Amino acid sequence: MTARTRTGIAVAVTLAALLGLIIVTVPRMRNLGTPGPRPDFQLPVACGETWILGTYPxxxxxxxxxxxASGEAWGRPIHAAAxxxxxxxxxxxxxxxxxxxDPKGPYGSGAxxxxxxxHGGLWETQxxxxxxxxxxxxxxxxxQGQQLGRVGSTGKSGAPHLHYEQRAAGEKTEAIFAGEPSGITDDDSEYEVRRTSRNCPA
Known part of the structure:
Protein backbone atom coordinates (compact mmCIF):
# COMPACT_ATOMS: atom_id res chain seq x y z
CA MET A 1 0.00 0.00 0.00
CA THR A 2 1.49 3.28 -1.06
CA ALA A 3 1.71 6.37 1.10
CA ARG A 4 -0.74 8.06 -1.24
CA THR A 5 -3.28 5.25 -0.76
CA ARG A 6 -2.86 5.36 3.02
CA THR A 7 -3.42 9.12 2.97
CA GLY A 8 -6.54 8.69 0.86
CA ILE A 9 -7.93 6.06 3.23
CA ALA A 10 -7.16 8.24 6.25
CA VAL A 11 -8.96 11.20 4.68
CA ALA A 12 -11.97 9.01 3.81
CA VAL A 13 -12.15 7.61 7.36
CA THR A 14 -11.87 11.10 8.85
CA LEU A 15 -14.65 12.41 6.60
CA ALA A 16 -16.86 9.44 7.44
CA ALA A 17 -16.26 9.98 11.16
CA LEU A 18 -17.08 13.68 10.87
CA LEU A 19 -20.21 12.92 8.89
CA GLY A 20 -21.27 10.42 11.54
CA LEU A 21 -20.63 12.98 14.26
CA ILE A 22 -22.75 15.55 12.44
CA ILE A 23 -25.56 13.06 11.95
CA VAL A 24 -25.44 12.08 15.62
CA THR A 25 -25.19 15.58 17.07
CA VAL A 26 -27.69 17.45 14.88
CA PRO A 27 -31.08 17.10 16.56
CA ARG A 28 -33.75 15.45 14.48
CA MET A 29 -36.77 17.66 13.89
CA ARG A 30 -40.08 15.99 14.64
CA ASN A 31 -42.68 16.39 11.95
CA LEU A 32 -45.79 16.81 14.07
CA GLY A 33 -48.04 17.38 11.06
CA THR A 34 -50.48 20.13 10.21
CA PRO A 35 -52.50 21.60 13.09
CA GLY A 36 -56.27 21.30 13.02
CA PRO A 37 -58.62 24.26 13.43
CA ARG A 38 -57.58 26.62 16.20
CA PRO A 39 -59.75 26.21 19.32
CA ASP A 40 -61.79 29.22 20.43
CA PHE A 41 -59.18 30.34 22.95
CA GLN A 42 -60.17 32.92 25.55
CA LEU A 43 -57.97 35.03 27.81
CA PRO A 44 -56.70 32.80 30.64
CA VAL A 45 -58.08 35.15 33.29
CA ALA A 46 -61.43 35.82 34.94
CA CYS A 47 -64.47 36.88 32.92
CA GLY A 48 -64.79 40.65 32.47
CA GLU A 49 -61.34 41.53 33.82
CA THR A 50 -59.01 43.78 31.81
CA TRP A 51 -55.38 42.72 31.69
CA ILE A 52 -52.19 44.17 30.24
CA LEU A 53 -50.47 41.82 27.78
CA GLY A 54 -46.81 42.67 27.36
CA THR A 55 -43.42 41.57 26.10
CA TYR A 56 -39.84 42.86 25.98
CA PRO A 57 -36.55 42.23 24.13
CA ALA A 69 -54.79 46.41 34.69
CA SER A 70 -55.88 47.15 38.26
CA GLY A 71 -55.46 45.50 41.62
CA GLU A 72 -52.90 43.09 43.00
CA ALA A 73 -51.43 40.41 40.74
CA TRP A 74 -50.48 37.93 43.48
CA GLY A 75 -52.94 35.09 43.77
CA ARG A 76 -55.25 36.06 40.90
CA PRO A 77 -56.98 33.03 39.33
CA ILE A 78 -55.51 31.51 36.16
CA HIS A 79 -58.11 29.86 33.93
CA ALA A 80 -57.90 27.36 31.06
CA ALA A 81 -58.07 29.21 27.74
CA ALA A 82 -59.93 26.27 26.17
CA ASP A 102 -41.04 38.37 50.23
CA PRO A 103 -41.54 39.72 46.68
CA LYS A 104 -37.82 40.48 46.26
CA GLY A 105 -36.64 37.04 47.35
CA PRO A 106 -34.17 34.97 45.32
CA TYR A 107 -35.02 34.11 41.71
CA GLY A 108 -35.62 30.55 40.66
CA SER A 109 -35.08 29.14 37.18
CA GLY A 110 -37.35 28.05 34.36
CA ALA A 111 -41.13 28.09 34.58
CA HIS A 119 -56.38 20.98 23.23
CA GLY A 120 -56.36 18.45 20.39
CA GLY A 121 -55.52 19.06 16.75
CA LEU A 122 -51.86 19.73 17.73
CA TRP A 123 -52.80 22.84 19.74
CA GLU A 124 -51.33 23.46 23.20
CA THR A 125 -51.25 26.22 25.78
CA GLN A 126 -48.75 26.82 28.59
CA GLN A 144 -62.67 26.21 29.29
CA GLY A 145 -62.58 28.65 32.18
CA GLN A 146 -61.63 26.04 34.79
CA GLN A 147 -59.15 27.38 37.33
CA LEU A 148 -55.67 25.91 36.93
CA GLY A 149 -53.84 27.81 39.65
CA ARG A 150 -53.00 31.31 40.86
CA VAL A 151 -50.67 34.05 39.60
CA GLY A 152 -47.28 34.04 41.27
CA SER A 153 -43.59 34.58 40.61
CA THR A 154 -41.97 31.14 40.83
CA GLY A 155 -39.14 30.17 38.50
CA LYS A 156 -37.26 32.86 36.60
CA SER A 157 -39.66 35.70 37.26
CA GLY A 158 -39.02 39.23 38.43
CA ALA A 159 -42.58 40.08 39.48
CA PRO A 160 -45.92 38.29 39.86
CA HIS A 161 -47.44 37.64 36.44
CA LEU A 162 -48.70 34.90 34.15
CA HIS A 163 -46.43 33.90 31.27
CA TYR A 164 -48.66 32.37 28.58
CA GLU A 165 -48.06 30.67 25.22
CA GLN A 166 -50.16 29.20 22.42
CA ARG A 167 -48.46 26.52 20.31
CA ALA A 168 -49.45 24.85 17.02
CA ALA A 169 -47.68 21.59 16.12
CA GLY A 170 -45.04 22.39 18.72
CA GLU A 171 -44.29 25.89 17.40
CA LYS A 172 -45.17 29.12 19.20
CA THR A 173 -47.75 31.21 17.36
CA GLU A 174 -49.46 34.54 17.89
CA ALA A 175 -52.13 34.04 20.53
CA ILE A 176 -55.70 34.70 19.43
CA PHE A 177 -58.42 35.29 22.02
CA ALA A 178 -62.14 35.26 21.20
CA GLY A 179 -61.17 35.34 17.52
CA GLU A 180 -59.01 38.48 17.86
CA PRO A 181 -55.20 38.51 17.52
CA SER A 182 -53.43 39.38 20.75
CA GLY A 183 -51.11 41.88 19.07
CA ILE A 184 -48.04 40.33 20.74
CA THR A 185 -45.98 39.08 17.81
CA ASP A 186 -42.27 39.72 18.41
CA ASP A 187 -39.82 40.70 21.12
CA ASP A 188 -37.97 43.40 19.17
CA SER A 189 -39.08 46.06 21.66
CA GLU A 190 -40.99 46.46 24.90
CA TYR A 191 -44.69 47.06 24.27
CA GLU A 192 -48.11 46.15 25.64
CA VAL A 193 -51.78 45.94 24.74
CA ARG A 194 -54.93 45.73 26.86
CA ARG A 195 -57.58 43.06 26.47
CA THR A 196 -60.76 42.23 28.38
CA SER A 197 -61.55 38.61 29.13
CA ARG A 198 -64.56 36.84 27.63
CA ASN A 199 -63.64 33.62 29.43
CA CYS A 200 -67.11 33.50 30.96
CA PRO A 201 -69.34 30.65 32.15
CA ALA A 202 -71.60 29.28 29.43
Missing amino acids: GHDDFDIDFFP AGTVVEAGISGTLGSRTPD GYWVKID YLHMLEPPMVAEGDRVE
Whole structure:
Protein backbone atom coordinates (compact mmCIF):
# COMPACT_ATOMS: atom_id res chain seq x y z
CA MET A 1 0.00 0.00 0.00
CA THR A 2 1.49 3.28 -1.06
CA ALA A 3 1.71 6.37 1.10
CA ARG A 4 -0.74 8.06 -1.24
CA THR A 5 -3.28 5.25 -0.76
CA ARG A 6 -2.86 5.36 3.02
CA THR A 7 -3.42 9.12 2.97
CA GLY A 8 -6.54 8.69 0.86
CA ILE A 9 -7.93 6.06 3.23
CA ALA A 10 -7.16 8.24 6.25
CA VAL A 11 -8.96 11.20 4.68
CA ALA A 12 -11.97 9.01 3.81
CA VAL A 13 -12.15 7.61 7.36
CA THR A 14 -11.87 11.10 8.85
CA LEU A 15 -14.65 12.41 6.60
CA ALA A 16 -16.86 9.44 7.44
CA ALA A 17 -16.26 9.98 11.16
CA LEU A 18 -17.08 13.68 10.87
CA LEU A 19 -20.21 12.92 8.89
CA GLY A 20 -21.27 10.42 11.54
CA LEU A 21 -20.63 12.98 14.26
CA ILE A 22 -22.75 15.55 12.44
CA ILE A 23 -25.56 13.06 11.95
CA VAL A 24 -25.44 12.08 15.62
CA THR A 25 -25.19 15.58 17.07
CA VAL A 26 -27.69 17.45 14.88
CA PRO A 27 -31.08 17.10 16.56
CA ARG A 28 -33.75 15.45 14.48
CA MET A 29 -36.77 17.66 13.89
CA ARG A 30 -40.08 15.99 14.64
CA ASN A 31 -42.68 16.39 11.95
CA LEU A 32 -45.79 16.81 14.07
CA GLY A 33 -48.04 17.38 11.06
CA THR A 34 -50.48 20.13 10.21
CA PRO A 35 -52.50 21.60 13.09
CA GLY A 36 -56.27 21.30 13.02
CA PRO A 37 -58.62 24.26 13.43
CA ARG A 38 -57.58 26.62 16.20
CA PRO A 39 -59.75 26.21 19.32
CA ASP A 40 -61.79 29.22 20.43
CA PHE A 41 -59.18 30.34 22.95
CA GLN A 42 -60.17 32.92 25.55
CA LEU A 43 -57.97 35.03 27.81
CA PRO A 44 -56.70 32.80 30.64
CA VAL A 45 -58.08 35.15 33.29
CA ALA A 46 -61.43 35.82 34.94
CA CYS A 47 -64.47 36.88 32.92
CA GLY A 48 -64.79 40.65 32.47
CA GLU A 49 -61.34 41.53 33.82
CA THR A 50 -59.01 43.78 31.81
CA TRP A 51 -55.38 42.72 31.69
CA ILE A 52 -52.19 44.17 30.24
CA LEU A 53 -50.47 41.82 27.78
CA GLY A 54 -46.81 42.67 27.36
CA THR A 55 -43.42 41.57 26.10
CA TYR A 56 -39.84 42.86 25.98
CA PRO A 57 -36.55 42.23 24.13
CA GLY A 58 -35.27 38.72 24.76
CA HIS A 59 -38.65 37.43 25.90
CA ASP A 60 -39.12 35.36 22.69
CA ASP A 61 -41.59 35.94 19.87
CA PHE A 62 -45.26 35.36 20.77
CA ASP A 63 -44.63 34.92 24.52
CA ILE A 64 -47.10 36.98 26.56
CA ASP A 65 -46.77 38.27 30.12
CA PHE A 66 -50.14 39.02 31.75
CA PHE A 67 -50.50 41.71 34.43
CA PRO A 68 -53.87 42.89 35.79
CA ALA A 69 -54.79 46.41 34.69
CA SER A 70 -55.88 47.15 38.26
CA GLY A 71 -55.46 45.50 41.62
CA GLU A 72 -52.90 43.09 43.00
CA ALA A 73 -51.43 40.41 40.74
CA TRP A 74 -50.48 37.93 43.48
CA GLY A 75 -52.94 35.09 43.77
CA ARG A 76 -55.25 36.06 40.90
CA PRO A 77 -56.98 33.03 39.33
CA ILE A 78 -55.51 31.51 36.16
CA HIS A 79 -58.11 29.86 33.93
CA ALA A 80 -57.90 27.36 31.06
CA ALA A 81 -58.07 29.21 27.74
CA ALA A 82 -59.93 26.27 26.17
CA ALA A 83 -60.99 22.74 27.05
CA GLY A 84 -58.34 20.04 26.87
CA THR A 85 -56.22 17.50 28.72
CA VAL A 86 -53.41 18.40 31.10
CA VAL A 87 -50.18 16.88 29.79
CA GLU A 88 -47.78 18.48 32.29
CA ALA A 89 -48.36 20.05 35.70
CA GLY A 90 -45.84 20.66 38.44
CA ILE A 91 -42.40 22.25 38.62
CA SER A 92 -40.09 23.16 35.75
CA GLY A 93 -36.68 24.42 36.85
CA THR A 94 -36.45 25.70 40.42
CA LEU A 95 -39.02 27.67 42.38
CA GLY A 96 -36.96 30.42 43.97
CA SER A 97 -38.36 32.23 47.01
CA ARG A 98 -40.48 35.10 45.68
CA THR A 99 -43.77 35.25 47.57
CA PRO A 100 -46.31 37.93 48.52
CA ASP A 101 -44.49 38.20 51.87
CA ASP A 102 -41.04 38.37 50.23
CA PRO A 103 -41.54 39.72 46.68
CA LYS A 104 -37.82 40.48 46.26
CA GLY A 105 -36.64 37.04 47.35
CA PRO A 106 -34.17 34.97 45.32
CA TYR A 107 -35.02 34.11 41.71
CA GLY A 108 -35.62 30.55 40.66
CA SER A 109 -35.08 29.14 37.18
CA GLY A 110 -37.35 28.05 34.36
CA ALA A 111 -41.13 28.09 34.58
CA GLY A 112 -41.55 27.38 38.29
CA TYR A 113 -45.02 25.96 38.92
CA TRP A 114 -46.63 25.49 35.53
CA VAL A 115 -49.27 23.70 33.45
CA LYS A 116 -49.38 22.55 29.81
CA ILE A 117 -52.70 21.63 28.17
CA ASP A 118 -53.27 19.64 24.98
CA HIS A 119 -56.38 20.98 23.23
CA GLY A 120 -56.36 18.45 20.39
CA GLY A 121 -55.52 19.06 16.75
CA LEU A 122 -51.86 19.73 17.73
CA TRP A 123 -52.80 22.84 19.74
CA GLU A 124 -51.33 23.46 23.20
CA THR A 125 -51.25 26.22 25.78
CA GLN A 126 -48.75 26.82 28.59
CA TYR A 127 -49.17 28.72 31.89
CA LEU A 128 -46.01 29.59 33.86
CA HIS A 129 -44.83 31.06 37.21
CA MET A 130 -47.81 30.01 39.33
CA LEU A 131 -47.82 30.93 43.00
CA GLU A 132 -48.25 27.38 44.30
CA PRO A 133 -48.72 23.83 42.99
CA PRO A 134 -51.28 23.69 40.17
CA MET A 135 -54.88 22.80 40.98
CA VAL A 136 -54.85 20.18 38.20
CA ALA A 137 -52.70 17.12 37.51
CA GLU A 138 -51.35 15.33 34.47
CA GLY A 139 -54.15 13.43 32.73
CA ASP A 140 -56.97 15.65 34.04
CA ARG A 141 -59.62 16.78 31.59
CA VAL A 142 -60.26 20.51 32.01
CA GLU A 143 -63.03 22.71 30.67
CA GLN A 144 -62.67 26.21 29.29
CA GLY A 145 -62.58 28.65 32.18
CA GLN A 146 -61.63 26.04 34.79
CA GLN A 147 -59.15 27.38 37.33
CA LEU A 148 -55.67 25.91 36.93
CA GLY A 149 -53.84 27.81 39.65
CA ARG A 150 -53.00 31.31 40.86
CA VAL A 151 -50.67 34.05 39.60
CA GLY A 152 -47.28 34.04 41.27
CA SER A 153 -43.59 34.58 40.61
CA THR A 154 -41.97 31.14 40.83
CA GLY A 155 -39.14 30.17 38.50
CA LYS A 156 -37.26 32.86 36.60
CA SER A 157 -39.66 35.70 37.26
CA GLY A 158 -39.02 39.23 38.43
CA ALA A 159 -42.58 40.08 39.48
CA PRO A 160 -45.92 38.29 39.86
CA HIS A 161 -47.44 37.64 36.44
CA LEU A 162 -48.70 34.90 34.15
CA HIS A 163 -46.43 33.90 31.27
CA TYR A 164 -48.66 32.37 28.58
CA GLU A 165 -48.06 30.67 25.22
CA GLN A 166 -50.16 29.20 22.42
CA ARG A 167 -48.46 26.52 20.31
CA ALA A 168 -49.45 24.85 17.02
CA ALA A 169 -47.68 21.59 16.12
CA GLY A 170 -45.04 22.39 18.72
CA GLU A 171 -44.29 25.89 17.40
CA LYS A 172 -45.17 29.12 19.20
CA THR A 173 -47.75 31.21 17.36
CA GLU A 174 -49.46 34.54 17.89
CA ALA A 175 -52.13 34.04 20.53
CA ILE A 176 -55.70 34.70 19.43
CA PHE A 177 -58.42 35.29 22.02
CA ALA A 178 -62.14 35.26 21.20
CA GLY A 179 -61.17 35.34 17.52
CA GLU A 180 -59.01 38.48 17.86
CA PRO A 181 -55.20 38.51 17.52
CA SER A 182 -53.43 39.38 20.75
CA GLY A 183 -51.11 41.88 19.07
CA ILE A 184 -48.04 40.33 20.74
CA THR A 185 -45.98 39.08 17.81
CA ASP A 186 -42.27 39.72 18.41
CA ASP A 187 -39.82 40.70 21.12
CA ASP A 188 -37.97 43.40 19.17
CA SER A 189 -39.08 46.06 21.66
CA GLU A 190 -40.99 46.46 24.90
CA TYR A 191 -44.69 47.06 24.27
CA GLU A 192 -48.11 46.15 25.64
CA VAL A 193 -51.78 45.94 24.74
CA ARG A 194 -54.93 45.73 26.86
CA ARG A 195 -57.58 43.06 26.47
CA THR A 196 -60.76 42.23 28.38
CA SER A 197 -61.55 38.61 29.13
CA ARG A 198 -64.56 36.84 27.63
CA ASN A 199 -63.64 33.62 29.43
CA CYS A 200 -67.11 33.50 30.96
CA PRO A 201 -69.34 30.65 32.15
CA ALA A 202 -71.60 29.28 29.43
